Amino acid sequence: MDVQRYISSGIIESHAAGLVSESEAREVEAAIMQYPEVKAAADAVRVDMERYVQIWAVKPPAGLRKQLMERLNEKEEEVTVPVQEEAVEEEEEPRSLMPQIPVLKMWQYGAAAAILLLIISSIMNFVFVSRIDEYKNKNTKLSEEQEALSVEKNAFSERYQQAQKEMDMMKDPAFKWVKMQGVNKHTGIVATVCWNPQSKETFILAQELPATSEDKQYQLWAIVNGHPIDAGVFELGNMTKSLQKVKPVVNAQVFVVTLEKKGGSITPSLDQMFVAGKVAS
Amino acid sequence: MGTALTYTEAELVLGLKSRSEKHFGYLYDHYSPALFGVALKVINDETIAGDVLQEIFLKIWRSIERYDIDKGRLFTWMVNIARNTAIDTLRSKAYKQGLKIQELGSAIAMEQFVVHLAVDHLGLTKVIEQLNKEQRIIIDLAYYKGCTQEEISKILDIPLGTVKTRMRNAIIQLRTILKQL
Numbered sequence: 224m225d226v227q228r229y230i231s232s233g234i235i236e237s238h239a240a241g242l243v244s245e246s247e248a249r250e251v252e253a254a255i256m257q258y259p260e261v262k263a264a265a266d267a268v269r270v271d272m273e274r275y276v277q278i279w280a281v282k283p284p285a286g287l288r289k290q291l292m293e294r295l296n297e298k299e300e301e302v303t304v305p306v307q308e309e310a311v312e313e314e315e316e317p318r319s320l321m322p323q324i325p326v327l328k329m330w331q332y333g334a335a336a337a338i339l340l341l342i343i344s345s346i347m348n349f350v351f352v353s354r355i356d357e358y359k360n361k362n363t364k365l366s367e368e369q370e371a372l373s374v375e376k377n378a379f380s381e382r383y384q385q386a387q388k389e390m391d392m393m394k395d396p397a398f399k400w401v402k403m404q405g406v407n408k409h410t411g412i413v414a415t416v417c418w419n420p421q422s423k424e425t426f427i428l429a430q431e432l433p434a435t436s437e438d439k440q441y442q443l444w445a446i447v448n449g450h451p452i453d454a455g456v457f458e459l460g461n462m463t464k465s466l467q468k469v470k471p472v473v474n475a476q477v478f479v480v481t482l483e484k485k486g487g488s489i490t491p492s493l494d495q496m497f498v499a500g501k502v503a504s
Numbered sequence: 505m506g507t508a509l510t511y512t513e514a515e516l517v518l519g520l521k522s523r524s525e526k527h528f529g530y531l532y533d534h535y536s537p538a539l540f541g542v543a544l545k546v547i548n549d550e551t552i553a554g555d556v557l558q559e560i561f562l563k564i565w566r567s568i569e570r571y572d573i574d575k576g577r578l579f580t581w582m583v584n585i586a587r588n589t590a591i592d593t594l595r596s597k598a599y600k601q602g603l604k605i606q607e608l609g610s611a612i613a614m615e616q617f618v619v620h621l622a623v624d625h626l627g628l629t630k631v632i633e634q635l636n637k638e639q640r641i642i643i644d645l646a647y648y649k650g651c652t653q654e655e656i657s658k659i660l661d662i663p664l665g666t667v668k669t670r671m672r673n674a675i676i677q678l679r680t681i682l683k684q685l
């Protein structure tokens with residue numbers, strides 16, 4: 224064996240650090256026995272590891288020593304105690320068994336015991352029946368609560384998926400974000416269109432549009448060469464906080480939002496234009 | 505601590521083998537910081553490490569009969585008991601919590617391996633910081649976390665074949681640093 228090569232292979236260090244397999248460990252131990260150079264190297268590494276261990280020495284909590292010393296004693300006592308107990312029981316048992324009782328008395332005791340058992344049993348029945356009702360109520364209540372929780376969970380999960388979708392869109396460079404500013408007398412309001420010219424997918428974020436009356440709804444239009452193309456109506460309320468999907472848009476130079484009758488119109492009422500934004504080319 | 509007596513290693517072993525609690529107390533006083541350090545490095549939790557330290561000393565007390573002074577130093581034998589006991593606890597705890605060994609590789613876990621000393625006793629922190637992080641991690645993963653070569657190769661993202669040579673380099677570096685002390 225090439226001892227120098229063996230030493231520089233790193234196996235001795237790996238052995239000292241507990242890194243080698245069992246068969247490798249046996250091999251190293253055999254080499255240590257056989258070659259003094261290997262033994263010297265292994266001893267040196269062992270000393271290194273011991274000093275490394277000493278570096279990290281930390282004084283243990285103060286109470287530990289006492290606890291430990293008590294546990295040493297406990298173990299020794301435990302071994303002797305159970306043996307004694309068993310011996311005592313065996314001696315005492317025969318004495319307490321079967322005192323001399325006349326036959327008649329036995330019968331009376333038996334009847335009394337039977338009646339007693341019957342009474343106890345009736346009481347127990349009553350107790351358990353009332354408990355069953357209680358459990359039934361509890362059970363119904365719990366399943367109701369569980370249902371409510373599950374509804375809540377679904378709502379959260381939807382919200383989460385929605386948020387995730389919005390995040391994905393923000394990251395997707397194919398999406399164009401078109402900010403629509405208020406026009407005419409509607410300055411200060413704003414809505415944003417998020418449009419993917421490749422997939423035609425279109426979303427609207429109604430950040431700040433004034434509330435509408437019951438019979439009216441906002442409608443999005445894509446304007447191409449002066450011709451408005453319907454992109455669908457959308458909601459306000461809770462939905463203003465998230466992106467709402469509208470109709471797919473094939474082409475658009477400008478996006479505008481108008482206020483229309485509920486359900487939308489075929490042509491936009493241009494005097495009811497609220498916001499408009501140019502698509503960056 | 506209490507006793508001004510000192511024993512040679514042979515006397516200590518002999519006393520322990522004859523179940524002398526006085527010798528055991530002496531053993532505890534002299535070796536518990538080192539062994540507690542081992543448990544703490546493995547477990548990273550002072551309370552659990554304290555429980556483990558008790559187990560370690562009970563094991564030493566119960567298996568001292570099997571210790572053979574010709575086969576190696578008492579300290580080496582005890583450190584190995586300490587490591588094995590602590591690593592067993594770590595593995596069983598990790599197992600119960602459903603942790604996979606791969607998770608040891610996460611960046612957060614990596615940071616945990618580089619345990620910083622609470623007290624800069626003997627001013628060693630600075631010295632030990634001369635070991636670069638990867639060298640410290642390879643020693644700690646093997647010695648204190650009981651990782652296999654395959655696991656270390658995965659965690660440090662180095663080829664399996666170079667784990668042993670990396671270990672050698674790490675310990676050579678450790679030796680150079682220890683010489684300065």
